[in-house]
C-alpha cells in the first residue's frame with residue numbers, strides 16, 4: 001500500500017473513531033505529494049499515520065487545520081523524520097482488556113501473565129479492572145477502571161443465545177510481566193505524556209480511561225523487560241512461577257512483526273507449552289483461522305480473539321465490540 005493510500009485509509013478509520021481533526025490531517029497528507037515525500041523519508045515501518053501525527057503533535061505541531069500543519073511539517077521535516085526513527089506506535093488500549101478478560105476467564109487460575117508488546121503494561125492489569133456488557137458485569141466491580149464492551153452472539157434457531165461471559169472475579173494472577181522493544185514506564189511523566197499523545201485529541205474519554213489505568217498501575221508497576229517478542233520470550237517465561245499456568249498474551253502487537261517472525265513467535269509459545277490469548281488482526285496469523293459470522297461488518301470483525309489459536313470470536317480493532325462464536 002502506498003503512503004498516500006495508507007493515510008487515506010487512516011482518514012476513514014479516524015472518522016469512525018471520532019477523530020475528525022486527525023481524519024482531516026490524514027487526508028491532507030494523502031493528497032499532498034510533498035508531504036508524502038517527507039513521510040517516505042522515514043523507514044517503512046514508521047510511516048504509520050497514528051505515529052506520524054503523534055510525532056507532529058509531540059514536536060508542537062498545530063492540531064489543525066491541514067493548511068496550518070502543512071507549512072509546519074515542511075519547515076520541521078528533518079525533526080519529524082528524526083523523531084519517527086526514535087518512536088514506535090505504543091498506544092496502550094485498556095479497552096482491549098475486555099475481550100482479553102473473556103478469554104482469560106476460560107483459563108483455570110492461578111495464572112502467570114506474560115504480555116508481548118506490552119507498551120506501558122496497562123493490559124497486564126486485566127484482572128484489576130471491572131467489565132460491563134449490557135446488564136452483565138464481571139471482573140472487579142470496585143475498580144477505578146471500568147471497561148465497557150458490547151458482546152453479541154449469532155442467532156441460532158431464531159433466538160440469540162446469551163453470550164458465555166465471565167461472572168465474578170477473573171482467575172487469580174500471581175505473576176505478571178511484559179516484553180516490549182521500548183517499554184513505557186508508568187512512573188515516568190514524559191513517557192506517559194508520549195502514551196497520551198498517541199490518543200486522538202478529541203477522545204477525552206479514552207484519555208480519562210488511560211489515566212485511571214496508569215494511576216492504578218502506579219500502585220504496583222508491572223515488570224517490563226526491553227526485548228523482542230520472539231527473542232526475549234523464553235528468558236522471561238523462565239521467571240514465571242511453576243505453580244501457575246503461564247498465559248502469553250498478544251494484543252495489537254504481532255502486526256508489527258515481519259511475517260516470518262510472527263510464525264516464530266507462535267512456534268516459541270508452543271515450545272514453552274504456554275496457553276496463548278491473542279487479539280490480533282483477523283487475517284494475520286496462519287494458525288488462527290476466523291470466519292466472519294453473517295451480518296458482522298468488516299469493522300466489527302477486524303480482530304480475532306483466540307485462546308491457544310482456537311477462535312472464540314471476532315471484534316473491532318479496539319476491543320469495544322465482540323461477536324462470540326465459541
Ligand SMILES: C[S@@+](CC[C@H](N)C(=O)[O-])C[C@H]1O[C@@H](n2cnc3c(N)ncnc32)[C@H](O)[C@@H]1O
Pocket residue numbers: 088089090091092093094096116117118119120123179180181182183227228229230250251252253256257
Ligand atoms: C500498538 S502497541 C499495543 C500495546 C498493547 N498490547 C495494547 O494492546 O494496548 C504495540 C506494542 O508492541 C511493541 N512492539 C513492536 N514490535 C515489537 C517486537 N518485535 N517485540 C516486542 N515488542 C514490540 C511496541 O513498542 C508497542 O508498545
